[in-house]
Amino acid sequence: MNEQWEEIRPFSEGMACVKKGGKYGFINEQGDLIIPCEYIAAHDFSEGFAAVEKEFPSGSEFEQLLHNGRIQIFYWDFVDKSGKRLTPLWGWEQVWDFKGGLAKVAEGADGNGLGSNFTGYRYIDTTGEPVTNAWDDIGEFWEGLCWVWNKETDKYGFTDRNRKLVVPCQWDEVQNFRDGMAQVKKDDKWGVVNASGTLVVPCQWDVICIYSDEAVFVGNYDESGYSYCRCGYVDKHGKPVDGSFWDDCWDHDGYLEVEKDGKYGIADDLTGKMITPCKWEWTHFDMDGSVSFGNSEESYLIDD
Numbered sequence: 001m002n003e004q005w006e007e008i009r010p011f012s013e014g015m016a017c018v019k020k021g022g023k024y025g026f027i028n029e030q031g032d033l034i035i036p037c038e039y040i041a042a043h044d045f046s047e048g049f050a051a052v053e054k055e056f057p058s059g060s061e062f063e064q065l066l067h068n069g070r071i072q073i074f075y076w077d078f079v080d081k082s083g084k085r086l087t088p089l090w091g092w093e094q095v096w097d098f099k100g101g102l103a104k105v106a107e108g109a110d111g112n113g114l115g116s117n118f119t120g121y122r123y124i125d126t127t128g129e130p131v132t133n134a135w136d137d138i139g140e141f142w143e144g145l146c147w148v149w150n151k152e153t154d155k156y157g158f159t160d161r162n163r164k165l166v167v168p169c170q171w172d173e174v175q176n177f178r179d180g181m182a183q184v185k186k187d188d189k190w191g192v193v194n195a196s197g198t199l200v201v202p203c204q205w206d207v208i209c210i211y212s213d214e215a216v217f218v219g220n221y222d223e224s225g226y227s228y229c230r231c232g233y234v235d236k237h238g239k240p241v242d243g244s245f246w247d248d249c250w251d252h253d254g255y256l257e258v259e260k261d262g263k264y265g266i267a268d269d270l271t272g273k274m275i276t277p278c279k280w281e282w283t284h285f286d287m288d289g290s291v292s293f294g295n296s297e298e299s300y301l302i303d304d
Contacts, residue, residue: 012044015081026050026081035083046097049078049086049126078103078128087128093118101126102141102161107134123161131161142176145195158182158197167197179213181236192216194236201238207231215241215271219249233272241272252285266293266302275302 007019008027015026018037025037026045041053053076076095078086094106102123120134123141132138136151138159145158150169157169158177173185181192184203191203192210201208201216209217211233219231232245246258249267256269258278265278281295291302 009044012046013048013081015045015050017042017044017050024052026083034081035079043095043097045081046099047101047126049080049098049103051076051095051097051103052079076105086124086126098126100141102131104138131163132159133163133165135159139176142178143180143195145177145182147174147176147182156184166195167193178210181210181213181216183208183210190218192238200236201234211270217272233267242267242274246278252291253289255285255291257283257285264293266291276300 005018005020006022007017009017011029014029015034016029017024018027018033019025020037022040023037024039024042025033026035026042028034035050038054039052040055043051076092078095078098080086092105092107096104102125104121104123106121107119120136121138122130122134123132123138123146125131132146132148135148137149139147141161145160145166147156148159148165148169149156153169154172155169156171156174157165158167158174160166167182167184171184171186172188175183177195180195181200184191184193184199186203189203190205190208191199192201192208194200201218204220205218206221207217207219211217213236216234216236217231218234219228221227222229228246228248230245230247231249233241235241244260246260248259250257251269254269255275256267256272258265258267260278263278264280264283266275266283267273268275276293280293283291283293285291293300293302
């Protein structure tokens with residue numbers, strides 16, 4: 001380590017964070033100090049920006065700009081590789097690194113954590129402009145949408161990058177979007193909404209797994225809570241794949257052993273499509289990957 005630095009981090013995007021006199025700055029790959037050591041904390045560069053935290057002494061002119069006259073000592077902003085700040089006013093209590101052109105920030109806190117002056121979390125773009133409204137909590141963007149939480153109602157919804165609430169905050173729990181769909185929970189049952197906010201699979205299932213835009217596994221447990229009493233796959237319109245549900249099912253590395261009315265069949269575990277119908281007395285899945293099925297009169301082997 002160069003003796004002039006108290007700390008030096010690995011380079012990230014051609015810049016390394018260094019510490020001197022208890023404050024942080026950045027050097028380039030030639031060792032030149034590009035951003036002075038004047039910050040009390042700093043993140044490494046990510047997508048062209050580094051988050052930095054600055055301390056403002058009590059009595060400074062900055063105090064006159066504070067929200068509601070509250071004295072807030074520590075604030076975060078972002079700097080580019082020349083040291084230019086992203087926004088004209090320090091004002092974020094917490095920040096997260098840029099990812100996919102967006103950064104999550106917490107604003108309006110009281111300087112000692114997320115206190116009574118907290119107005120919420122939001123995302124900003126690389127110009128410093130907000131792309132979402134402020135929410136009591138907010139997730140990550142997946143397929144152009146991210147979940148948001150309303151503390152007053154204790155409900156979740158989804159917003160896009162244009163500050164539009166695409167899916168209203170009416171759900172008890174949600175999962176990220178995948179293949180144009182997201183799991184939503186209401187009254188302890190799961191369903192599925194599409195990217196327009198339409199409920200395509202009703203909230204009537206204990207378990208839901210989205211495998212593709214054409215195959216969503218759904219299931220309800222029996223009284224034991226360990227075995228299914230009804231399960232199957234539905235498409236993006238909520239209709240059963242291959243037209244029916246099963247009484248129970250078991251996963252076997254690419255295959256799904258299914259049972260209905262005491263008879264067994266085999267389905268593809270990603271699409272839910274039947275490989276052989278539920279009309280057999282037994283199925284067998286060997287350790288070597290071979291699969292067979294049959295009854296007292298005939299038996300068959302699935303040849304991959």
